[in-house]
Amino acid sequence: MRAKTNRAVSDLVAFTLVFSVIISMIGLMTVGGVGALDDVREGTETNVAEATMLGYAETLADQRASDAPRRSTTIKLQGHGLERATSAISVTVDNGSGTPVDGKSLSTSAFVRSTDTGTELVYSNGALFRVEEGGFVVVRLPPIRCDANSAHLPLTAVRGSVNVSAENRVTLRSEVADRSLVYPVDASDASADSVEVDVRNTAYPEAWERVFEERLPNWTGSNGVYSCDTDRAVVHRTAIDITVVN
Template identity: 45%
Template sequence: MRGNEIARDDRGVSDLLAFTLTFSIIVGGIALVSLGGLGAFETIQRGAATDVAETTMVGFAETTSDHVRDGAPRRTTSIKLQGHGLSQRSSGINVTVDGDSTVIQSRSLVRETDSGTDIVYTSGAVFRVQREGLVVSREPSFRCSPDSAYLSVLTLTGQTNFSAANRVTLETSLRDETLVSPKAGDAPSAATVSVNVSNTAYPAAWQRLFERNAPRWKPHPSESYTYRCTGIDRAVVHNTSVSLRTIS
C-alpha cells in the first residue's frame, strides 16, 4: 500500500516537471517567434523606406531634367527625408572629343538611408548603391548611335549637408547652359567620344551603367572606367548648371 502511494507521488512530480518543461518550451517559442517577427518587420520597414527614398530621388531627377529639356528657370521637389541624410559630394566626368578633353565637375546629391543604402543623383542618373550590389534606377542622357554621340550633363552647385525627419523642399535654379563641344562656330563633326568616370563619386555605378545599360559605349582597351563611342560623324556635349538650395 505504501509503495502505491510512493509511486503516485513520483508520477505527480514527473507530471509537474513535464508540465513545467512543456510550458517553458511554449513560452520560449512564443518569445523567439515574437522577436523574429519583430526583426523581420523592422527589416521590411527599412526596405520600404529605402524604396520610397529611391522613388523620390528619381522624381527629383525627372524634375531637374526640365532645366535641360525646356530651359526652365526654377523647379521644386518636395521630399520627406524620414531622418535620412542628404549631402553633396564632388564628382567629375572627363569627356574627350577627338582628343580634346574637358573635365565637368558635375557633383552628386546623395541620400543616405538607415539601411546602409545610398541613393545617388548625378548628371541626370540615379543609382541605388547597397551592400548587395548596384542598381541603375535612372539613366542619364548619354547617347551613342551608329552615326552620332550626345551627352547632356547636369552640374549641381550650392551646399547641401543635413538630415531631417519632416518634409523639405529642394529648389533648383538654372544658372548656365554651356555647349562644351563643338566650340562656338565649329561644326559638330567628330569620329570618337570618350567618357572617363574614374573621378566620379561612384565609378563602379557608372561602370555598371555603361556595361549593362549602354552597350554601344565600348570599354577603352587601356584606360579603366573609360568608355568610347566610335565610328560616328558628329557629337554634341552639353552642360547645364543649376544651383540647389533647401527650403525647410
C-alpha cells in the same frame, strides 16, 4: 495514496516542462518576428527613399530639357542625410583635325542620400545608383546617346551648399544658373570622328563603368575610359543651383 501523489507530482513536472518549452518557443518566435518586421520596415523605407530620389532625378531632367528656370520639390528625408558630393566627368571629341577638342574635366557634382541602413542613393549627372554593402544597382540611366550618325551628351551639374538631415519634409529649390555648349565650340560645325568619356573622377566610378560596359550601346573601352565612333557630336552642360528652403 502515495501512488496518486507521485502521479500528481509527475503530472505537475510534465506540465511545467511543456509550459516552459511553449514559453521558450513563443519567446524565440517573438524575437525572430521583431527582427523580421524591422527588416521589412528598413527595406520599405529604403524603397521609398529610392522612389523619392528617382522622382527628383526626373524633375532635374525635365528642368534641364525645358525652359523652366525654377522648380521646387518637397521630399521626406525620414531621418536620412542628403549632401552634395564631388564628381567630375571628362569628354573629349576627336573631329579629325588631329587635335582633340576639349578634354578638360567638367565638374558635375553628385547628390548622395544616406539611409540609416547604410544604403546610399546617388544622383550623378542624370543617373541614379543604389549603393549597398553587397554592390550597387543602376536605377536610372544617364541621358547619354551615341551611334554611328550622332552623339548627344547632355551633362547636368548640381551646385549649392547642400548638407541636410531631417525627420520631416524639406523643400529643395532648383534654379538653372547656366547653359553652355561644350562642343561644337563655335556652335556651327558638329562633325566628329569619335567621342571619348572618362568617368574615373565621377562619384562611384564602378557604377559608371557598368553603365558604359553593359547598359549603353555602341561604347567600347574599360577601366573608366570609353569611346564611341560617330559622325557628329553635341555636348552641352546645364548647371543647376540647389537650395534647401526648410
